[in-house]
Amino acid sequence: xxxxxVILRPISEADLPLLERLLSDPEAVGALQWYGxxxxxxxxxxxxxxxxxxxxxxxxxxxxxxxxxxxxAWRRAAVVPAAPYWNVGIQLIPxxxxxxxxxxxxxxxxxxxxxxxxxxxxEADTETVNLAEQRxxxxxxxxxxxxxxxxVFRDGTWRDIVRYSLLRGDARP
Numbered sequence: 001x002x003x004x005x006v007i008l009r010p011i012s013e014a015d016l017p018l019l020e021r022l023l024s025d026p027e028a029v030g031a032l033q034w035y036g037x038x039x040x041x042x043x044x045x046x047x048x049x050x051x052x053x054x055x056x057x058x059x060x061x062x063x064x065x066x067x068x069x070x071x072x073a074w075r076r077a078a079v080v081p082a083a084p085y086w087n088v089g090i091q092l093i094p095x096x097x098x099x100x101x102x103x104x105x106x107x108x109x110x111x112x113x114x115x116x117x118x119x120x121x122x123e124a125d126t127e128t129v130n131l132a133e134q135r136x137x138x139x140x141x142x143x144x145x146x147x148x149x150x151x152v153f154r155d156g157t158w159r160d161i162v163r164y165s166l167l168r169g170d171a172r173p
Contacts, residue, residue, distance in 0.1 A: 002096060004138045006104040007063040008072060008112065011052045014062050018068050019131040022091055031092060060112075062092065069096035072109045075121070086113055090133075100123035103136040109164060111138055120168045127152065137164045141172035 013017060020043055022028050039061050046052060051058040057075040061068055070092035078084040088109060106124075113122060124142060126133040136142070142164035150158035166172070 005064055006101055006108060008060040008061060008105060008108045011047060011059055011061050011071065015068050016047060016170050018093070019043060019061075019071060022048065022070060022093055028093060048066045059166075060097075060099065060109070062090070064096065064099075064101050069093055069101055070105075072105050073107045074109070074113060074122075078110070085123060086117070088113070088122055102133075103139050106136060106140045107172075110172070114168055122166045125151075126164075127154075128160045128162055133164060134164075139173060141165070141170055142166045143170070 001091075020040070023043065024040065054084070055076075057073070059071045059073045062070045062072060062076070071089065072088065072090045074086040074088045076084050077087045088106070090104075090106055090109075092102050110122060113119065122142075123145075124137055125148075126137070128147060134144070143166065145163045145165050147160050147162055149160050151161045152159045
């Protein structure tokens with residue numbers, strides 16, 4: 001999936017060192033995504049197992065100008081087993097933030113998921129203080145559904161998140 005500026009593609013082995021840094025280096029991750037240290041070998045094991053393209057959870061590389069800029073991800077969620085939907089997210093390297101790359105990558109991900117899976121609903125969550133991600137989601141056509149209180153524990157504090165959704169039939173910019 002691509003447009004003139006942004007490409008989504010499977011994660012390659014060459015991407016793994018950059019991806020590992022983006023997931024484990026507090027400076028690369030950024031203040032709103034740092035949840036502490038975790039198993040350093042988990043990513044490589046998962047990539048060896050399924051190339052990070054699993055039935056219930058997947059990731060694609062975000063590339064702009066030929067450079068790895070981060071990843072988009074989705075995981076299966078469901079209130080009831082018969083009605084699954086995707087929860088989506090994105091993480092970009094610091095140099096790629098604030099340039100519209102994330103918004104375009106999320107638009108491409110929406111197109112991809114609606115084209116290649118029968119789900120009717122996509123949802124995304126972000127902390128209430130992450131105004132840039134809220135704007136990006138709204139530019140992609142997501143609707144703000146509300147605030148969920150004390151849902152995420154980060155940096156010693158419980159934090160509120162904003163939930164967004166996009167339905168297959170919703171108008172998109």
